[in-house]
């Protein structure tokens with residue numbers, strides 16, 4: 001792929017016309033990206049991947065500036081054939097970016113991954129940024145332009161910034177630049193992002209052991225049934241939906257048990273926490289009261305979530321249903337700690353969600369939860385709960401730090417079960433070592 005100056009000049013004119021005809025501010029997305037790319041002063045021999053390459057205009061523009069190691073990736077076979085016919089790229093990868101290793105490429109091979117409009121509701125899901133980061137060399141750059149996130153009206157785009165900040169906190173990326181722009185007719189707002197890939201790091205507490213003394217202390221604390229000085233009064237807060245979902249009347253203690261155990265770990269106030277199946281925000285409130293304010297709430301019910309929103313506890317309110325792997329609009333390893341009180345129950349969260357919960361937990365991070373005791377007798381789907389946890393432990397994905405620990409008075413006189421799970425620190429950057437094909 002070495003196109004002459006005249007050919008490039010001609011192609012630039014035809015491709016510009018082609019993309020202008022597409023409308024929707026497509027040309028501005030390309031122009032903004034090229035402008036930003038050139039400002040970075042990347043060496044001419046850089047290895048570049050143009051994702052969702054489409055017309056191939058980016059390659060034409062970058063080649064005109066002396067870049068020649070440019071590969072294309074596109075799921076549209078016709079687009080790829082047309083690019084090939086015009087000899088626009090060095091390699092042509094006909095793939096969809098959908099999940100880890102979906103590109104079929106080796107890890108750490110590109111200096112730059114670039115996409116104009118590739119992240120879109122009907123194209124690449126922004127959660128798949130992790131796959132694009134995987135194929136970048138450490139210190140390499142991922143830059144893209146897209147329609148403004150709010151225009152996409154999807155949870156994944158709504159959470160894009162929060163997810164990127166989470167990746168930054170984990171030391172996986174640095175957000176170098178984020179800028180809004182608009183097309184010439186001022187009708188199509190767009191966003192530009194430039195992120196640098198970093199090696200990623202474990203949370204500071206990943207190698208801190210939960211000592212047997214601490215385990216005993218937590219177990220003792222949770223089994224302690226002496227009346228708490230502050231009895232949780234919650235009746236006024238239940239929405240009619242809540243009452244339908246699960247009847248909880250009495251001195252419900254599921255959330256306080258989780259938070260009490262969490263506090264015993266003595267983690268820094270800055271750790272990122274998810275309250276999974278947060279409901280009206282009882283667990284979140286308890287957590288925030290103790291100074292841990294970096295907490296998001298996730299629930300499947302919009303009514304419950306809106307009650308929680310009124311309390312102003314959570315940073316993000318995530319409306320989502322957790323079930324199998326990939327069900328949540330969150331990047332891998334997103335939280336240091338996940339807590340869930342009474343989320344696991346028939347008709348609510350089933351054991352099949354365990355893998356997904358582990359996916360969004362940071363290696364070395366904690367998953368602390370309570371549920372009603374005896375669910376296995378009430379619902380066949382819960383019969384294999386302990387076996388599923390044991391299997392995850394056998395496969396070195398988790399460590400069961402504490403549990404099953406039965407405690408009294410989860411709700412009224414019914415006992416509850418407590419677990420503290422830890423995601424294996426060995427899963428840190430595990431994907432980087434996995435084999436895959438070259439372009």
Ligand SMILES: C[S@@+](CC[C@H](N)C(=O)[O-])C[C@H]1O[C@@H](n2cnc3c(N)ncnc32)[C@H](O)[C@@H]1O
Nearest residue numbers: 246277278279299300301304321322341348349
């Ligand atoms: C019994 S309430 C518990 C609420 C809160 N954790 C508490 O302790 O008060 C169960 C909550 O789980 C939510 N829920 C049920 N199934 C869910 C799912 N698959 N994913 C996310 N949330 C779910 C319900 O909307 C409800 O708010």
